[in-house]
Amino acid sequence: xxxxxxxxxxxxxxxxxxxxRDLPLDPYVYSPLQGEDLIRLVVVQGSEDKTASVSCCLVxxxxxxxxxxxxxxxxxxxxxTPTEQIEVDGHSMLVTRNxxxxxxxxxxxxxxxxxxxxxDSICIDQSAAAVSLMGQIxxxxxxTPVWLRHSQIDIQxxxxxxxxxxxxxxxxxTSNIExxxxxxxxxxxxxxxxxxxxxxxxxxxxxLGRFISRTPWxxxxxxxxxxxxxxxxxFVWEHISFGCSxxxxxxxxxxxSLPARDDTATRIFGFITxxxxxxxxxxxxxxxxxxxxxxxxxxxxxxxxxxxxxxxFALYGLLKEAGVELCKPNYDTPLDEVYWHYTVQxxxxxxxxxxxxxxxxxxxxxVSSMASWVGDxxxxxxxxxxxxxxxxxxxxxxxxxxxxxxQHLLVKGVRTELIAQRADLSFVDFFYDPNDVAQATSxxxxxxxxxxxxxxxxxxxxxxxxxTVMWNLTVFRNCMEFARSSSSSSEPSSNVVRELFELLDVGxxxxxxxxxxxxxxxxxxxxCVPHSTIDVVHAxxxxxxxxxVMESEEEHMEWVRKPEYHIMRSLLTDASVYYTWxxxxxxxxxxxxxxxxxxxLGFATYTVAVGDSVFRFQGSxxxxxxxxxxxxxxxxxxxxxxxxxMDHDIYPEDDDRIDWYTFV
Numbered sequence: 001x002x003x004x005x006x007x008x009x010x011x012x013x014x015x016x017x018x019x020x021r022d023l024p025l026d027p028y029v030y031s032p033l034q035g036e037d038l039i040r041l042v043v044v045q046g047s048e049d050k051t052a053s054v055s056c057c058l059v060x061x062x063x064x065x066x067x068x069x070x071x072x073x074x075x076x077x078x079x080x081t082p083t084e085q086i087e088v089d090g091h092s093m094l095v096t097r098n099x100x101x102x103x104x105x106x107x108x109x110x111x112x113x114x115x116x117x118x119x120d121s122i123c124i125d126q127s128a129a130a131v132s133l134m135g136q137i138x139x140x141x142x143x144t145p146v147w148l149r150h151s152q153i154d155i156q157x158x159x160x161x162x163x164x165x166x167x168x169x170x171x172x173x174t175s176n177i178e179x180x181x182x183x184x185x186x187x188x189x190x191x192x193x194x195x196x197x198x199x200x201x202x203x204x205x206x207x208l209g210r211f212i213s214r215t216p217w218x219x220x221x222x223x224x225x226x227x228x229x230x231x232x233x234x235f236v237w238e239h240i241s242f243g244c245s246x247x248x249x250x251x252x253x254x255x256x257s258l259p260a261r262d263d264t265a266t267r268i269f270g271f272i273t274x275x276x277x278x279x280x281x282x283x284x285x286x287x288x289x290x291x292x293x294x295x296x297x298x299x300x301x302x303x304x305x306x307x308x309x310x311x312x313f314a315l316y317g318l319l320k321e322a323g324v325e326l327c328k329p330n331y332d333t334p335l336d337e338v339y340w341h342y343t344v345q346x347x348x349x350x351x352x353x354x355x356x357x358x359x360x361x362x363x364x365x366x367v368s369s370m371a372s373w374v375g376d377x378x379x380x381x382x383x384x385x386x387x388x389x390x391x392x393x394x395x396x397x398x399x400x401x402x403x404x405x406x407q408h409l410l411v412k413g414v415r416t417e418l419i420a421q422r423a424d425l426s427f428v429d430f431f432y433d434p435n436d437v438a439q440a441t442s443x444x445x446x447x448x449x450x451x452x453x454x455x456x457x458x459x460x461x462x463x464x465x466x467x468t469v470m471w472n473l474t475v476f477r478n479c480m481e482f483a484r485s486s487s488s489s490s491e492p493s494s495n496v497v498r499e500l501f502e503l504l505d506v507g508x509x510x511x512x513x514x515x516x517x518x519x520x521x522x523x524x525x526x527x528c529v530p531h532s533t534i535d536v537v538h539a540x541x542x543x544x545x546x547x548x549v550m551e552s553e554e555e556h557m558e559w560v561r562k563p564e565y566h567i568m569r570s571l572l573t574d575a576s577v578y579y580t581w582x583x584x585x586x587x588x589x590x591x592x593x594x595x596x597x598x599x600x601l602g603f604a605t606y607t608v609a610v611g612d613s614v615f616r617f618q619g620s621x622x623x624x625x626x627x628x629x630x631x632x633x634x635x636x637x638x639x640x641x642x643x644x645x646m647d648h649d650i651y652p653e654d655d656d657r658i659d660w661y662t663f664v
Contacts, residue, residue: 071142105236139321
């Protein structure tokens with residue numbers, strides 16, 4: 001179906017207004033865009049009647065020709081199906097209730113005027129090609145109105161939300177107060193609440209928490225780049241509006257006015273942070289891949305997306321703007337390839353790439369074909385921080401309850417994945433005389449390492465990641481030698497490097513890669529282990545120098561070119577990974593070696609105990625350690641890693657038991 005110019009579209013709208021038709025309209029059919037840089041804009045006719053149906057035209061334009069002349073609306077679909085009819089180019093189109101409400105809100109209030117806007121459900125046909133332009137579209141808009149109202153809301157809820165939204169508007173307005181003293185006074189009054197007693201009322205705190213938690217826009221992933229790339233974003237709720245940047249600036253200034261030891265005020269500040277921290281991180285710098293990327297990413301990836309692919313594609317525009325080289329979105333690409341590609345490219349580009357690896361190592365998996373360091377982002381749900389602030393005193397523990405009347409397990413807690421299979425543990429003590437029955441049957445690596453090292457790593461924030469990670473890899477290598485050898489001899493086993501290589505799952509186990517990996521571990525041992533008492537920066541600099549030498553050696557070039565090498569390089573040299581990689585898998589000073597009944601080796605965080613079991617969640621490759629807690633309760637004490645868990649042959653340990661731990 002042919003589209004028209006903006007001038008002609010305005011003429012057609014005027015003609016239709018003069019000659020309205022009551023006949024049923026034929027459905028609108030999209031015509032293909034004839035060019036990669038073409039987008040559609042919608043020209044919406046104004047109306048004095050706020051309830052009148054929407055009439056509009058679509059026009060094809062080049063992005064470069066309409067820069068900074070249109071607003072791009074940010075809103076959520078909420079899983080709605082298109083049920084509301086609007087008129088487009090003289091034809092009918094069904095849109096969601098939220099889309100119709102937004103169009104009615106942002107069209108002119110005079111019938112002889114029209115508005116040029118961009119809104120996704122009308123202007124794009126949801127193809128991958130259109131998705132790849134989303135970042136440019138929001139970046140080229142003159143403003144981004146954020147439509148916060150959602151359709152499934154009753155009059156009582158609207159009346160309850162009105163004072164909250166007005167309070168947020170007043171809070172944002174403080175950023176425009178030039179006098180610093182008066183601005184701080186106003187902020188302090190708002191934070192405490194103007195109830196005549198100088199403190200914030202619990203009623204307002206509850207209303208604000210409920211408003212944020214039930215407004216879908218704050219939980220959606222797509223909106224992050226819409227705000228992050230926009231020139232000017234404005235929150236809109238009914239007749240109230242306030243700038244996103246104003247709210248961010250007010251938030252930055254608010255701590256100085258925060259009442260000391262005011263728990264309720266702290267709670268309010270937490271609510272506002274939920275609104276702004278993700279978007280502050282996206283807008284604070286031209287590149288979100290700075291040293292704050294780790295925290296920002298772990299917040300963003302918890303937000304929701306309708307399709308698993310969108311967990312990556314929703315960040316495409318923002319990451320491209322930050323310099324990450326990404327292939328264009330393609331929904332036909334297998335999900336494991338998409339997540340692998342994004343993980344590799346982010347880690348290679350970011351100075352704080354450990355965040356994506358953190359999500360890969362801790363996330364529950366439904367896509368079993370991915371490497372262990374690639375996260376299945378589709379299984380990560382949130383926003384968890386909202387729940388923690390809404391119920392600040394509640395402790396979120398994972399629990400499993402065995403029902404009395406059947407043989408099925410019920411998982412309770414933040415993560416509600418289902419138990420699928422079980423593997424009993426057979427503990428082997430590699431560090432004490434096995435004939436001494438008085439000694440413990442399991443032992444944490446923490447107990448066998450040098451006390452000075454342990455104290456230094458546990459208490460000093462100045463310890464850098466390269467030294468910590470490399471020391472721990474060395475400890476683990478030695479542990480593997482004990483585990484694979486028949487005695488406590490320090491002679492290395494021929495399988496040690498292969499076992500460690502497979503455990504970290506950093507690539508194929510071909511001889512050339514194994515040799516390069518062994519060279520890397522050797523460099524670590526040469527630089528870090530002897531330098532346990534010298535300046536950490538010295539050891540880290542030596543490691544970086546040795547890695548550069550390795551990258552120039554011909555026999556290692558093939559492996560150096562692989563993405564897995566860049567992953568390892570990021571882990572070993574990025575200081576910000578200290579709080580991610582070390583905590584999850586490299587802090588082997590806090591690990592316990594375990595062996596399953598079938599002989600598989602692995603480790604788990606903290607000290608496990610005799611009688612514990614390893615469970616795997618249904619659809620997951622991430623085992624967990626389960627401990628009995630009474631007759632019908634079990635606790636998940638920690639996550640575990642078992643060598644070969646990605647090979648699909650570790651579970652079930654006993655086929656006869658699988659039905660005991662599978663939900664119907």
